[in-house]
Amino acid sequence: MEKTKAADEFEQCKKQIKITVEDLINNANLAEAKKLIEEYQSIVKNDNDVEIFLMKARIRAAERPNTCEVIVTNTDNQTAPQPGENIYSARNNVAFSLGNSDAPLVSIVALGYNNLEKHTKTCIECILKYTTNIDYELILVDNGSADATFEYFKSVPHPNKKIVRVTKNIGAFYGANSGMKLASGNYVVGVSNDIYVTKNWLVNMLKCAMSDERIGMVVPVSDNVSNLQSVNLNFTDFNDMQKKAAAFNISDARKWHERLRLIPPTALFSKACLDMVGIQDYGFFHDFADDDLTFRVRRAGYKAILCKDVFVQHAGHTIMKNPEEYKQSLAKGRITFKNKYYGLDAWDDVNNYETTMMSYITGKKIFESKIPNILGIDVSCGTPLLEIKNSLRDKGIFNVRLSAFSAEAKYWLDLKTICDGQVAVDRTEYISEYFRQEKFDYILLGKPINTYRHPYLLLEQLLQVLEGDGQLLLKLRNTYDIGTLFRITGVDIATDSSIIHHISLDEFNRRLQYYGCCAKDIVAEPHPIDKNMKKMLDSISFNTEEAYLKAAAKDYILNIGKKA
Template sequence: MTENLITYIDNTQNTIKLSGDTLFEARKSMSDIHYQVNKSYVSIMVIAYNRLEKTKRCIESIIENTIDIDYELVLIDNGSTDGTMDYLKGIKYENKKIISINKNAGLPFALTINSIIELGKYFILVPNDVIVTPNWLKNMLLCAQSDDKIGMVCATSSNVSNFQEVKMDFVDYNDMMEKARNYNQSDPSKWQERLRLITILTLLKKEAILAVGYPFFDCGFYHDFGDDDLSFRIRRAGYKAVLAGDVWIYHDHDYRNFEDKKEEDYLHALEVGSKNFQEKYHSIDAWEDVNNYLLDTTDFIRKTREKKNIKILGIDVKCGTPILDIKNKIRKFGRYDAKLSAFTQDARYQTDLKTICEDIVVCDRQEFLRDNLPENFYDYIVMGHPVNMYNEPQKILNDVFCLAKKGAQIIIPLYNTFSLYEYLNILGDRSIYNTSLAYNISMEFMKTMLEKHCQIDGITMKQYKLSASDIAYIRNSVEKNKLTNECLQRLMTEIFWFVITKNY
């Protein structure tokens, strides 16, 4: 018979009462109450499952590069069989806690071992295949503390997707550390607000964890897409998810070549995770509805002459990545006062647009665009839907120009109606047919029309995503018909992006 155990929490020294008139103030006050129980400012958790040499490099890098910051190490052996537990016991760091799990039941199970009150004001989960670098935690804390509404901060790294990767060449460990030291100089202009983040190295505020619930990973996403789910829950609780572009760490995992995984298992996990995500978020696709980055199109964004309160409008930009792209771009000009608005025809996107927009968010039909938004008001406008796919392309363009200030920049996508699909179909390959409906407006006609009313700052091309076999097939067809490389580039273009300045 097992005797009942009583857990005592000593909070006799607590001098703080739960208070605050806003959600954020109340959550922060509870975080402060927790801090008086658990005196650690930052809790750094490393979960290790075998790969002992990687675990050693990871923990040694934390101890070596985390200086003048109060932190505790929470070390979890998640069922290792390679001597990991003996190594953890021998680590010479006073403020550490070791937890041993007999059998690996996955990351979500390991995260449930600690109670939330045992975590510090800031919590960081460090995978054991990560090597942290000088100033890593200092810079992440500076970012998190710069805004009460930042709840989640991720570092850039090697070997990561979602445009979070920074290429850094080095010859050995010492060279890597020296280059990382030079790179990791605090710079707020490099902080990027994002809709979703890959959580290779993630800092979470205690109050954000209190809002989304602990454990913060939904065990329903043990397959994949846990990163996407956490990003969405953080934002929908009212917080921002930020990529700290002034922090680089090394991720010692070659995910592109399926290290430690079979390709079929990896693809199956993605398929199941994507399906589960869409079920939870009512048909929102974490990739198709979020990964619509402007990429090199933002190279043509210039600094506005507006002295304060920059206004950015997104029209049919899905969950909103294009307007965040512009906001992040103008941060590089030292402008941190941008306010976002959005117009969408799809009600699915309203909730996520409201998580990033401080101004108007409207859901209505395209013909009512001007009825819902102020005229001559916006400094930047980006359209997410190709102009020649609207019912009335000329009307939508007229409306957009009316909403823009004189001197405003406007980004307009045009669907390529004579791409490789049309080309191959004309040649007789009836198995290839483009089902997209768009008015046949050529890039040249669009350019000529726009030049009458505005200055064209740049044109970029978004290429179709094709497999190696598809590209080889197309090249073979092109060579047979003696087309130039320029023609090939045009055929492989899905969208032309026009960046223009309104002159009137």
């Protein structure tokens, strides 16, 4: 009873203080009002009090001098944008009308922070030397450097130059945003000071970007970058790198690979795309901002392209973060991404490149007269589908049709961003209900077939919609591996035990023959072998090397076709 009374009195006291503050503000006694608010907050310790927040805002407004600034926007020489034939041309028309009529084709935003002699000078010299025959403005951002970066930027010889000086470094995002906001070109490129561009870098990326109005983001390959974007040119020094990059940077449309996710050493964006998606989600204070940006690009209707005919050097990759801090930053960023995208994981749901399966993709002569039809089942956000598309592009087959089926609804939207065919979500038993009228040249099953409730029913359904000369690519989880052996003996090791059906490779091959098919290629993919698993494997006396490899195999990859 006494606690309730005390609480009521405390609430009454708070209410009275707020009334007093309100009176002080109304009587222009702002200093006393601010003092009382500070005392109130020191007692209450509640930063989320909306009434106090609004009072503090009123005090700031009262302290602010009265101003009236007239801003004139001269549109005398501009014309109203046209609707356009589709959403992309409409966006481009509006983006063009919002800019200056004499805007450059490209805005290059170069971000520098210290390391003037180590990186920045070389970075800018490369931009000036290797960005030729292109109309571009150069926006140089000194992001709070303590060295002579600002003075150097003033000396850089370029006829269309802007310099941004950030007085104190409060993060790379602040400097980058400061420069990007000034960009007026139809395309915008961001370059950090540890990136060394190379001959034909920009012209090749522009050729890619301008080949399709749906392309919003273009990223080159580099050295020591993750996400299967790294290329090793085996150079010995800077001059050798530039020489080998010049030979490497030959424009080739076959090397423009569409991706779900990109890690950009540098990136080119269409201005319209950047206007639609924004520069950075401020919530990604930790890692995964690049992953988020690529997702926003795609979900705005654009394509993100890895331009594999352009190499730039990432010279600063050896600057390592504190390992523990880096680990924590990755963990926090990964959680942020998953929370934003309703359960999607930036790694597990996107990095399923299925490189072994891709090695079996063939480009058939029949595609000279038809568009390849491709179906992916349970391929998460769709990376395997794009990799089949990219494999065919490598072979000069540019037009394909992608369709997808997933048992999980959370993948539907991202699959729709890459598929022009049907995207269905249902239980796998009903696949044939959606695709019975179609035939596919390539079918890829993302999960091991013996993890499904009815594996042979699923196999039969897939073979029914497979073209006569088509390829079915799938995995068979090895249920006779080292994990099974040790679990039988009561020892649990870290292997996937979510198997519904124990199906041997021989048994599965017999079932394929029953359906008039065969596995044209079979390869074993091993478990990731850590020290404990290697120790256990070495403790067993295998009769043959083949027996050892079978025990170490996690999955069998099968390339299945119908018998002639």
